[in-house]
Amino acid sequence: MTKFTQRVRVAFPDTDTSGRIHFTAMLRYFETAEIEFLRSLGFQYRDARDVVFPRVRVECEYRSAIGFDDEVDIRVAVKRVGSSSYTLEFEAFKEATLAANGSIVVVCVGRPGKAQALPEALRTALVQAASSDDKRADSRIG
Amino acid sequence: MTKFTQRVRVAFPDTDTSGRIHFTAMLRYFETAEIEFLRSLGFQYRDARDVVFPRVRVECEYRSAIGFDDEVDIRVAVKRVGSSSYTLEFEAFKEATLAANGSIVVVCVGRPGKAQALPEALRTALVQAASSDDKRADSRIG
Amino acid sequence: MTKFTQRVRVAFPDTDTSGRIHFTAMLRYFETAEIEFLRSLGFQYRDARDVVFPRVRVECEYRSAIGFDDEVDIRVAVKRVGSSSYTLEFEAFKEATLAANGSIVVVCVGRPGKAQALPEALRTALVQAASSDDKRADSRIG
Amino acid sequence: MTKFTQRVRVAFPDTDTSGRIHFTAMLRYFETAEIEFLRSLGFQYRDARDVVFPRVRVECEYRSAIGFDDEVDIRVAVKRVGSSSYTLEFEAFKEATLAANGSIVVVCVGRPGKAQALPEALRTALVQAASSDDKRADSRIG
Numbered sequence: 001m002t003k004f005t006q007r008v009r010v011a012f013p014d015t016d017t018s019g020r021i022h023f024t025a026m027l028r029y030f031e032t033a034e035i036e037f038l039r040s041l042g043f044q045y046r047d048a049r050d051v052v053f054p055r056v057r058v059e060c061e062y063r064s065a066i067g068f069d070d071e072v073d074i075r076v077a078v079k080r081v082g083s084s085s086y087t088l089e090f091e092a093f094k095e096a097t098l099a100a101n102g103s104i105v106v107v108c109v110g111r112p113g114k115a116q117a118l119p120e121a122l123r124t125a126l127v128q129a130a131s132s133d134d135k136r137a138d139s140r141i142g
Numbered sequence: 143m144t145k146f147t148q149r150v151r152v153a154f155p156d157t158d159t160s161g162r163i164h165f166t167a168m169l170r171y172f173e174t175a176e177i178e179f180l181r182s183l184g185f186q187y188r189d190a191r192d193v194v195f196p197r198v199r200v201e202c203e204y205r206s207a208i209g210f211d212d213e214v215d216i217r218v219a220v221k222r223v224g225s226s227s228y229t230l231e232f233e234a235f236k237e238a239t240l241a242a243n244g245s246i247v248v249v250c251v252g253r254p255g256k257a258q259a260l261p262e263a264l265r266t267a268l269v270q271a272a273s274s275d276d277k278r279a280d281s282r283i284g
Numbered sequence: 285m286t287k288f289t290q291r292v293r294v295a296f297p298d299t300d301t302s303g304r305i306h307f308t309a310m311l312r313y314f315e316t317a318e319i320e321f322l323r324s325l326g327f328q329y330r331d332a333r334d335v336v337f338p339r340v341r342v343e344c345e346y347r348s349a350i351g352f353d354d355e356v357d358i359r360v361a362v363k364r365v366g367s368s369s370y371t372l373e374f375e376a377f378k379e380a381t382l383a384a385n386g387s388i389v390v391v392c393v394g395r396p397g398k399a400q401a402l403p404e405a406l407r408t409a410l411v412q413a414a415s416s417d418d419k420r421a422d423s424r425i426g
Numbered sequence: 427m428t429k430f431t432q433r434v435r436v437a438f439p440d441t442d443t444s445g446r447i448h449f450t451a452m453l454r455y456f457e458t459a460e461i462e463f464l465r466s467l468g469f470q471y472r473d474a475r476d477v478v479f480p481r482v483r484v485e486c487e488y489r490s491a492i493g494f495d496d497e498v499d500i501r502v503a504v505k506r507v508g509s510s511s512y513t514l515e516f517e518a519f520k521e522a523t524l525a526a527n528g529s530i531v532v533v534c535v536g537r538p539g540k541a542q543a544l545p546e547a548l549r550t551a552l553v554q555a556a557s558s559d560d561k562r563a564d565s566r567i568g
Contacts, residue, residue, distance in 0.1 A: 011461075013164045013454055017157040017210045023339040024155060024308040028439055035437075035495070046495040055307040059343035065397065068159045069461070069472040113349065153319075155312055165481040166450040170297055177295075177353070188353040197449040201485035207539065211319070211330040255491065297450060299443040301494045306439045352443045 004040055004076045004129075006033035010068055020065045026100050027060060030090045033074035034104070037088075041125035051116065053106050056085070060102030070094055078130035084108050084115040086126050146182055146218045146271075148175035152210055162207045168242050169202060172232045175216035176246070179230075183267035193258065195248050198227070202244030212236055220272035226250050226257040228268050288324055288360045288413075290317035294352055304349045310384050311344060314374045317358035318388070321372075325409035335400065337390050340369070344386030354378055362414035368392050368399040370410050430466055430502045430555075432459035436494055446491045452526050453486060456516045459500035460530070463514075467551035477542065479532050482511070486528030496520055504556035510534050510541040512552050 006029075014025035035045060045053060066072055073093045080087040085107040092100040110116045118126075148171075156167035177187060187195060208214055215235045222229040227249040234242040252258045260268075290313075298309035319329060329337060350356055357377045364371040369391040376384040394400045402410075432455075440451035461471060471479060492498055499519045506513040511533040518526040536542045544552075 011454065011458055012158045012160075013155075013166060013457075015159040016154045017159070017161050018154075018336045018338065019159050020336075020338065022155045023342060024311050027308050027311070028437065031439075032437055044495065052302045052304075054302065054304065054349070055346060057343075057345050058307060059341075061341050062339060065338070069470065153312065153316055155315075160478045160480065162478075162480065165484060166453050169450050169453070170295065173297075174295055186353065194444045194446075196444065196446060196491070197488060199485075199487050200449060201483075203483050204481060207480070211328065296442045296444075297439075297448045300438045301441040301443070301445050302438075303443050308439060 004033070004037040006036045006074045006076070008032055008072050008074060010066060010070045010072065012068060015068050020067055023060070023062060026062065026066070026092060027058060027102075027104075029072060029074050029092065030060075030076075030088075030102065030104060033076045033090065034088055034106075037076040037129075038122070038125075041122075041129055043119070043122045043125055048119065050111055051108050051119070052111070054109055055104050056107045057105040058102070060090075060100055062100050064094070064097050064099045066092075066094055066099050072099065078126050079103060081118075081123060081126045081130055083123075084117055086118065086123075146175070146179040148178045148216045148218070150174055150214050150216060152208060152212045152214065154210060157210045162209055165202070165204060168204065168208070168234060169200060169244075169246075171214060171216050171234065172202075172218075172230075172244065172246060175218045175232065176230055176248075179218040179271075180264070180267075183264075183271055185261070185264045185267055190261065192253055193250050193261070194253070196251055197246050198249050199247040200244070202232075202242055204242050206236070206239050206241045208234075208236055208241050214241065220268050221245060223260075223265060223268045223272055225265075226259055228260065228265075288317070288321040290320045290358045290360070292316055292356050292358060294350060294354045294356065296352060299352050304351055307344070307346060310346065310350070310376060311342060311386075311388075313356060313358050313376065314344075314360075314372075314386065314388060317360045317374065318372055318390075321360040321413075322406070322409075325406075325413055327403070327406045327409055332403065334395055335392050335403070336395070338393055339388050340391045341389040342386070344374075344384055346384050348378070348381055348383045350376075350378055350383050356383065362410050363387060365402075365407060365410045365414055367407075368401055370402070370407075430459070430463040432462045432500045432502070434458055434498050434500060436492060436496045436498065438494060441494045446493055449486070449488060452488065452492070452518060453484060453528075453530075455498060455500050455518065456486075456502075456514075456528065456530060459502045459516065460514055460532075463502040463555075464548070464551075467548075467555055469545070469548045469551055474545065476537055477534050477545070478537070480535055481530050482533045483531040484528070486516075486526055488526045490520070490523055490525045492518075492520055492525050498525060504552050505529060507544075507549060507552045507556055509549075510543055512544065512549075 008029045016022045075091045077089045079089045089103045150171045158164045217233045219231045221231045229247045231245045292313045300306045359375045361373045363373045434455045442448045501517045503515045505515045513531045515529045534544045
């Protein structure tokens, strides 16, 4: 399976008064990694016409603290590709330490609000990413 | 001039690792107060058709610290009403202490991106609010 | 079981270019409801000394779209109370429609970063809330 | 004067239902650029001990629309260096178009909440940056 890694840097508004990131910040990092992962597959959400990609299920486990200015590596993998949805798995590392892991189920929805088939190019790219060898692609962000 | 006061409560993601609110949180509070102020005048952004209301100028001075769970009273006043824009002034109080004050210039823009006349009902309500006596309207939020 | 309901209003920065709320906004609403629920039980996070309450597990299913300015009722219930952690369940309704549901596991952590016993007053209140009859408490926010 | 440019990429939660970024997102981009600018000068906020750096004045003019996934170049310049504060100027470009410009006044505050002298290394670096020739330093982020 293709593994994709996106580096993000923790910003001030990602943290809260506890001195750590707010738990929702990690989910935004997952989404940033997802967008760059799909871009690496040749698909950009910005090019989607007449469809949106809402998340229908999100889960995340938080394992160790992340703080301001930390660099976090988000690994993305395709877990499942359906006809109108897909599931991505995420792991967040601070250096060698697993800080969080989770998954997000994304569904393709036409503007009137009904699930519909994934764009063919996206579906093909995801299936390929899910089945290919572990070629780690790295990228940097934030 | 009509003064409108909106109470907001500081949430965890509004704060950062400094132990205070992130400076952008105050501007979101201003916007919340603006929306409720306009609602009190009979105008709801949600009802706007074919126009959007981007901010073209924002300024804010921060005078004292605000922290998690604090209740902050945001006072709104109309400073200026133009043909396609308006300026609102804001003051944020934590109890009797002025925590911040600022102003926001909002312009009415048609979907193609050109400034256009304010909806007549909104303009009338703002002009009236700007000229009326100081009837303080209170509301609570967040 | 005590059911607690908190009303929140969707703000502009909670939405994104899809025209719906960003998925992380719902989790912030859950947290707002949690804070007000605990306050209704007599416990305020702001009063916690030497401990923080990180989330260690979050999950959410999104069932229908929520948009700008919608009023959303968040219902909170205690699912589990452990010695150093607790699990809360959330349901979000837009009028009679279930828009989302999920759960959050919160752990009590001393400043050095080790799980420790819940404050006794909090634990007692949660156990009582988990076992009491369904007395619905309502509150309004944002 | 040293000009520093930081590239940021617009994320979904930076946008709102208008289809553009929320106005507060631009101010977060300014802060990201500020942090990377100071890092390029050898100063990291994360290393600050016993002081915090609240913003005491912020202003921004918005000149053209920025949307999801746009790449925005934020240019930072030192406008003023005082004994306990400094002012930075920002310009945001989408390709050759000026999308926004503004300034932020930052003050150095000891934990008890009183303004105090800037750390000497930071002050020296800022003064040098303010007076040096226009050596453009580029960086990429997000």
